[in-house]
Amino acid sequence: MKRLLLGLLVVLAPFLQAQAPPEQEVVLSASAGSKLGIALPFPQITGISQGTVTTEFHQVLTRDLDEAGPFAVIQKNLPAATDPSTYKAWTETGTEWLVLTSVTRTAAGDLEVMLQVVDVMAAQAKNAAPVFNKRYTGKEGALRRIAHRIADDLMARLTGEQGVASTRIVFVKEVGKGIKEIYQVDRDGANPVPLTSWHSLTLSPSVAPDGRLAYVTYKGGTPEIWGQRTPGGPQVKIYPVSGKPEGHCYCPSWSPDGKRLAFVQGDRRGNTDIMVMDMATGRVRRLTDSNCINTDPTWNPAGTQLAFTSDREGGPQVYLMGDDGSNVRRLTQEGTYNGSPAWSPSGSMIAYVSRFEGKFDLFVYKLGEGKSYQVTTGVASSESPAWSPDERRIVFSSGSRGGMELYTTDLSGNTLHKLVNLEGCQSPKWTRSR
Amino acid sequence: MRFVRNLIPLSVILLLGVGVACKKPAPAPMEQPAPVAAPAPPPAAAETTNDDAARLKAEADAEAARKAAAEAARLAKFKADAEAALKDINFDFDKSDIRDMDKPKLQAIADFLRTYPDAKIQIAGNCDERGTVEYNLALGERRAHAAQSYLAGLGTADARLATISYGKERPEVQGHDEQSWAANRNCQFTLQ
Numbered sequence: 001m002k003r004l005l006l007g008l009l010v011v012l013a014p015f016l017q018a019q020a021p022p023e024q025e026v027v028l029s030a031s032a033g034s035k036l037g038i039a040l041p042f043p044q045i046t047g048i049s050q051g052t053v054t055t056e057f058h059q060v061l062t063r064d065l066d067e068a069g070p071f072a073v074i075q076k077n078l079p080a081a082t083d084p085s086t087y088k089a090w091t092e093t094g095t096e097w098l099v100l101t102s103v104t105r106t107a108a109g110d111l112e113v114m115l116q117v118v119d120v121m122a123a124q125a126k127n128a129a130p131v132f133n134k135r136y137t138g139k140e141g142a143l144r145r146i147a148h149r150i151a152d153d154l155m156a157r158l159t160g161e162q163g164v165a166s167t168r169i170v171f172v173k174e175v176g177k178g179i180k181e182i183y184q185v186d187r188d189g190a191n192p193v194p195l196t197s198w199h200s201l202t203l204s205p206s207v208a209p210d211g212r213l214a215y216v217t218y219k220g221g222t223p224e225i226w227g228q229r230t231p232g233g234p235q236v237k238i239y240p241v242s243g244k245p246e247g248h249c250y251c252p253s254w255s256p257d258g259k260r261l262a263f264v265q266g267d268r269r270g271n272t273d274i275m276v277m278d279m280a281t282g283r284v285r286r287l288t289d290s291n292c293i294n295t296d297p298t299w300n301p302a303g304t305q306l307a308f309t310s311d312r313e314g315g316p317q318v319y320l321m322g323d324d325g326s327n328v329r330r331l332t333q334e335g336t337y338n339g340s341p342a343w344s345p346s347g348s349m350i351a352y353v354s355r356f357e358g359k360f361d362l363f364v365y366k367l368g369e370g371k372s373y374q375v376t377t378g379v380a381s382s383e384s385p386a387w388s389p390d391e392r393r394i395v396f397s398s399g400s401r402g403g404m405e406l407y408t409t410d411l412s413g414n415t416l417h418k419l420v421n422l423e424g425c426q427s428p429k430w431t432r433s434r
Numbered sequence: 435m436r437f438v439r440n441l442i443p444l445s446v447i448l449l450l451g452v453g454v455a456c457k458k459p460a461p462a463p464m465e466q467p468a469p470v471a472a473p474a475p476p477p478a479a480a481e482t483t484n485d486d487a488a489r490l491k492a493e494a495d496a497e498a499a500r501k502a503a504a505e506a507a508r509l510a511k512f513k514a515d516a517e518a519a520l521k522d523i524n525f526d527f528d529k530s531d532i533r534d535m536d537k538p539k540l541q542a543i544a545d546f547l548r549t550y551p552d553a554k555i556q557i558a559g560n561c562d563e564r565g566t567v568e569y570n571l572a573l574g575e576r577r578a579h580a581a582q583s584y585l586a587g588l589g590t591a592d593a594r595l596a597t598i599s600y601g602k603e604r605p606e607v608q609g610h611d612e613q614s615w616a617a618n619r620n621c622q623f624t625l626q
Contacts, residue, residue, distance in 0.1 A: 270579025
């Protein structure tokens with residue numbers, strides 16, 4: 001009976017999918033030969049509307065898996081039923097993993113989602129039981145979070161990798177003329193939440209591994225570093241600590257262990273230098289001291305080196321140095337304007353922005369190869385790259401006429417997704433810790 | 435007459451502007467051990483007539499009006515001079531050099547600050563929308579300091595020249611063409 005019901009819903013599934021809002025811009029990457037074919041028939045539902053399950057669960061899980069990287073979500077010519085006699089038909093669609101779910105809402109409003117994952121090829125040979133079952137529960141409104149958890153569990157069980165479906169993206173949004181605030185959204189662009197409300201120019205967020213926020217705000221008249229000294233704690237001024245600073249402060253960047261904060265400070269001659277503050281002692285060390293611009297500090301995962309932008313040789317280029325300021329060497333060799341470096345989580349790559357044919361595009365420098373690869377080839381200018389925690393994608397801002405929006409791309413530039421329909425967004429950072 | 439005599443010192447007090455005494459309602463003279471005339475009014479006041487009081491008041495009013503008008507004129511001239519002197523200067527792409535064509539503008543700002551020794555200004559460095567957020571904040575910083583340094587060379591004390599950079603975060607013009615970009619690569623000077 002359950003199978004029969006499920007089968008009925010499968011028949012409905014294509015119709016329900018057709019209701020997907022067009023602005024979601026999900027770019028489907030099926031048919032990539034090296035990817036794992038995965039199929040997600042519409043869930044069996046009890047006590048909850050099809051519309052809710054469609055938008056809050058099925059579409060969410062489909063998008064999560066599609067954008068995860070290793071999966072090709074099979075959406076065409078799906079068999080109407082899911083009982084073992086149909087496994088051969090599922091295999092013929094390219095499906096390797098059949099993901100069966102049910103969503104139940106109790107009278108009290110509690111949610112229960114049952115997950116069954118079937119290896120359809122192995123099941124044909126051995127008539128085997130599902131690969132794994134799992135039960136998820138949550139309160140009213142938790143359906144999206146449950147979908148993200150399922151996507152991450154599938155990623156872990158089927159590929160051995162830690163997924164990013166449950167991650168969040170922190171960014172800057174313009175809320176009025178000259179007024180910008182820090183916001184946060186889920187990785188799929190849902191649930192935008194303001195993190196600051198200073199009614200001032202607020203820029204350049206950085207998120208520590210324990211979720212602590214740091215950013216720049218002009219709320220006191222000049223740019224200062226503000227943020228959290230403790231996880232979940234109040235947002236306070238971090239630097240300058242007291243009194244009159246020597247110069248304006250910009251671009252905070254937490255070290256990978258969250259114990260140090262790199263930032264940029266202007267001097268009395270209009271130069272800017274990279275500084276590093278030890279959060280425990282408050283001691284600040286100057287890493288660069290040259291007659292030029294030094295900005296955009298980004299740490300390697302070991303916290304032993306930083307990449308940064310400097311115009312010490314004329315135009316802006318990306319340089320590397322030790323975390324004591326030693327051993328400065330130039331990374332980018334091509335082009336007249338390179339900047340916004342972002343060191344990848346594994347340490348093997350540095351994403352950056354380069355002006356190319358009058359526009360700004362994303363590039364990735366592979367340290368092992370000593371070579372750069374172009375990621376975006378835009379009609380628009382792309383800026384501020386930041387890595388996904390699993391290093392599979394890059395989030396960035398892009399726009400042709402001022403209205404910058406947030407996108408993510410894989411490293412080939414082939415699957416580009418608009419993150420969220422919000423204009424005037426910049427400086428995204430991708431985090432597991434919020 | 436008694437009434438008038440009592441009134442005169444009160445009007446003098448009012449004229450002198452010692453309003454504090456008038457703010458509290460006078461206590462009702464229920465029990466007054468001393469006669470009302472006990473604090474003898476000064477002779478000058480005693481001889482003052484109503485006409486004299488009016489004349490004094492008119493003179494004071496006229497003087498105050500003259501002062502206010504002078505102050506308003508001074509302020510208007512200050513504002514007009516500030517508006518005339520505090521003109522944006524502009525920069526080439528990714529540059530912070532003061533252009534020859536902008537040097538007379540900076541001279542005008544230095545002259546203005548010499549004329550008004552109490553005036554202080556803020557120099558805001560701005561960039562066009564091209565290029566990265568952080569590099570442009572640094573470039574705006576450098577532009578503001580270039581203007582500050584040039585003004586210091588013309589004899590203006592650094593302490594009167596605050597600087598700030600908005601990078602490309604607060605464009606003056608919203609367009610996305612060469613003309614708008616050229617306008618947005620600037621230093622703006624505002625009174626503090």
